[in-house]
Amino acid sequence: xxxxxxxxxxxxxxxxxxxxxxxxxxxxxxxxxxxxxxxxxxxxxxxxxxxxxxxxxxxxxxxxxxxxxxxxxxxxxxxxxxxxxxxxxxxxxxxxxxxxxxxxxxxxxxxxxxxxxxxxxxxxxxxxxxxxxx
Numbered sequence: 001x002x003x004x005x006x007x008x009x010x011x012x013x014x015x016x017x018x019x020x021x022x023x024x025x026x027x028x029x030x031x032x033x034x035x036x037x038x039x040x041x042x043x044x045x046x047x048x049x050x051x052x053x054x055x056x057x058x059x060x061x062x063x064x065x066x067x068x069x070x071x072x073x074x075x076x077x078x079x080x081x082x083x084x085x086x087x088x089x090x091x092x093x094x095x096x097x098x099x100x101x102x103x104x105x106x107x108x109x110x111x112x113x114x115x116x117x118x119x120x121x122x123x124x125x126x127x128x129x130x131x132x133x134x
Contacts, residue, residue, distance in 0.1 A: 003100070003103055003104050004082060004088060004089040004100050004103070004104060005078045005079065005082055005104060007082065007085070007088055007089060008078050008081045008082050008085065012081040012084070012085065013074070013077050013078055013081050015081070016029075016077050016080055016081050016084070017077060020054075020057050020058065020061055020077075021061065023061075025054055026084070028084070029080070029083075029084045032083070032084065032086075033047045033050055033051065036050075036098070039098075042098070042102050043098055043102070045102075046083065046098065046101060046102050046105045049105050049109055050080060050083055050105065052119075052120075053076045053079065053080055053108070054080065055119075055123070056068070056076065056115075056116070056119045057076055057077070059119065059122075059123070060073065064126070065119060065122055065123075067115065067118050067119075067122075068115070072112060072115055075111070075112070076108065076112070079104050079105060079108045082101060082104050083101045083104070083105065088100060088101070
């Protein structure tokens with residue numbers, strides 16, 4: 001497990017898995033992502049990537065995107081659980097408190113780049129056109 005992800009416990013991952021199965025981002029995590037979207041560029045990029053991760057998990061869960069390994073799901077859930085966590089390696093309320101979160105998200109984006117590119121291409125082919133015609 002790279003970096004700080006060892007600080008995420010099984011319950012935190014399972015909480016996100018249950019939220020995924022219910023089809024909704026946990027309210028506290030949604031609030032945190034909204035807060036990140038209003039911050040600096042690094043935090044905005046992290047928020048954007050977290051939303052892409054969640055969209056990928058949802059597409060895999062409902063079976064519409066099939067190029068997804070269980071190990072990728074676990075990694076993404078762990079990264080999202082880490083970002084959701086306020087009291088992590090560098091508590092989020094401290095100045096620079098999101099540096100560790102950004103590091104974990106960047107590492108996952110780099111490691112999962114082929115999967116994310118495949119998902120983005122799939123989404124452009126399948127989901128975006130359907131939304132135009134609604």
